[in-house]
Amino acid sequence: MRFRTGVLVGLVAALTAGCTLAGNDADNGPATVTLVTHDSFAAPQQVLDAFQQQTGITINVVKKGDAGALTNTLVLTKANPIGDAAFGVDSTFASRALTEGVFAPYTSPEADRGPQRYAVDSEHRLSAVDVGDVCVNIDTTWFAERGIPEPVTYDDLVKPEYKDLLVVENPATSSPGLAFLLGTIARYGEQNWQAYWTRLKDNGMRAVAGWEEAYGQDFSGSSGKGPRPIVVSYASSPAAEIGDDGKPRTKALLDTCFRQVEYAGVLAGSPNAANAQKVIDFLLSQQFQATVAENMYVYPAREGVALPAAWTTAAPLPPNPASLPAETVQAGRERWIEQWRSLLGQ
DSSP states (O other): OOOOHHHHHHHHHHHHHTSSSSOOOGGGOOEEEEEEEOTTOOOOHHHHHHHHHHHSEEEEEEEOSSHHHHHHHHHHTTTSOSSSEEEEEETTTHHHHHHTTOEEOOOOTTGGGTGGGGOOOTTOOOEEEEEOOEEEEEEHHHHHHHTOOOOOSTGGGGSGGGTTOEEEEOTTTOHHHHHHHHHHHHHHOTTTHHHHHHHHHHTTOEEESSHHHIIIIIBHHHHSOSSBSEEEEETTGGGGOBOTTSOBSEEEOGGGOBOOEEEEEEETTOTTHHHHHHHHHHHHSHHHHTTHHHHHSOEESSTTOOOOTTHHHHSOOOSSOBOOOHHHHHHHHHHHHHHHHHHHTO
16 A cells, blocks of 8 residues: 655654664664564665664565464574564464574563553563454455345354355464464364364365465455455455445454464574664654554554554454463464364365
8 A cells, every 4th residue: 555655754754863763873884684574564665764864774674474484484593593683473473483582582662652562571572563453354245235144253154144155264374364263262262163163164164375365366355356255364454445435345353353463573693683673663663653554454563653544444453352372372373273284184
């Protein structure tokens, strides 16, 4: 989505003035911080340039797949880190990264302005950058044209009227797929979630490798060409589906949302830790946080950051998303994924 010019000018001016970030090291000569991210990282180049002008630090972005692939890469390379800082390890994988010692302790001066609400580590090795709750999304036009009531809850998805309408992502290969699996475990419990998934399977649910395939190819609401009007996506996805009339063509089912938070941290063993810390400060700053909604379709972790006006009705932040304790996810994640794969034959 195009970044609004007026807002961008203000952000660049604020960054150049050095209003909120850590001290200016420009006099020490040029420096580069390698930021390892997932593939969905996006930021206006003008804002990155303004950060470089203020601090003398150039951010070199290296993308490594989705949150799961990113976490795996960081764990496998922890003895010889491929960057100085990382962004995009989410709450479904954070416990693994912390257990494996991927990140170094660092408490950003920006962290107490909202990110502290999502803290997962007493050593502050990870700081929350954004929130992107995973929810079932529906194509409201598809249902209206056929006179079929819209589903609302998890239980609705296994009803006969919604047979062959749902597409989900594989939790072994997809971050939203894993979040949806965790949401069903939070809803139905350790003893009953497999029975629920059996009913989904029997009702014609389709499972694909990742979000791009599910949302871009199978879902009818994104292009009008997919065959299925129900998809696992994000609470913010309807903000990208606003029609010429100013109304969203899709909506998220708020009863099915699972809280997903994305984190950033300094990589343990980086020889460039001091500059990497300044990049973490930047990701938590008002200036960067004001860009995340329109560039990455997620909600800023920082308090007091305004969302685009259309999000008020199209994509409000879910008020009561499900969640599971990090230690519960860490203990059960791999077992649940294997059970899911056995159940679905994948």
